[in-house]
Amino acid sequence: xxxxxxxxxxLIWRPDIGYLDRAPARINGxxxxxxxxxxxHRGVPDAPGRVVTLVREAGHCDGMAYLxxxxxxxxxxxxxxxxxxxxxxxxxxxxxxLSGETQPGIVYVAxxxxxxYLGPAPLVEMAQQIRRSHGPSGANSDYLFDLADxxxxxxxxxxxxxxLELAVREMG
Ligand code: SIN
Numbered sequence: 001x002x003x004x005x006x007x008x009x010x011l012i013w014r015p016d017i018g019y020l021d022r023a024p025a026r027i028n029g030x031x032x033x034x035x036x037x038x039x040x041h042r043g044v045p046d047a048p049g050r051v052v053t054l055v056r057e058a059g060h061c062d063g064m065a066y067l068x069x070x071x072x073x074x075x076x077x078x079x080x081x082x083x084x085x086x087x088x089x090x091x092x093x094x095x096x097x098l099s100g101e102t103q104p105g106i107v108y109v110a111x112x113x114x115x116x117y118l119g120p121a122p123l124v125e126m127a128q129q130i131r132r133s134h135g136p137s138g139a140n141s142d143y144l145f146d147l148a149d150x151x152x153x154x155x156x157x158x159x160x161x162x163x164l165e166l167a168v169r170e171m172g
Contacts, residue, residue: 003073004105005080006095008032008063009052010041010143011108013150015066016083017076024154025065026096027107030054032061034126034144034164037116040086041137049133049140050118050126052147052161053088053110062156065095065105080108087114127167141168 006027007015015022036053043049054061068076077090087110095105110117121129133140148165151158 001073002070003068004095004103005066005068005076006063006093006105006107007066008054008061008107009147011066012064012154013146015064017066017080018069018072019066020069021067023065023067023097024156025063025098025105027054027061027063027093028096029056029058030061030093030109031057031059031160032063032158033120033160034130035117035119036087036110036114037118038086038133038135038140038143039116040135042135042140042143043133044135047133048116048118049135049143050130051140051143053117054107055112062151062154062158064154065097065103077106084108086110087116089114123163123167127164127171130164131168131171144168 032052033055034050036051037048038051039045039048088108091107091109093107094102130140
């Protein structure tokens, strides 16, 4: 069976997977937060960066859904399980499309309390951490800026992301 995968972070602008189709989509009842530590991509074990996870809260998260061909589903998830290994798990969540249609889907969520979970912090502290962190995948600030750009290109507004972007940019 073909499977829909929903991306709300790096999977929006750098999916690095093959897909049959993609479409802007939304997860209801979850919001995007820079509350997950990154020890492997945008930080290092002694100095983790901050990346996004989904938190169950009133609201929604807009992102991009990818339709995976049944033939490559297993291999795609094998590769993504490695990429998202630092605390993320696959969740089954309904994906809502702009057309009004809802489809079952898979989303990588780093749940509260996972070993790399950082949780909330004051905006300035999160911005400072993102500004100074670097890892094997690059600067943490580039992750934030690329996400903000990708959301703008989808016409998506996300106050949490845009406030952090402004705070980091103002730090120079
Ligand atoms: C995602 O993009 O859906 C998961 C989080 C990330 O890889 O940034």
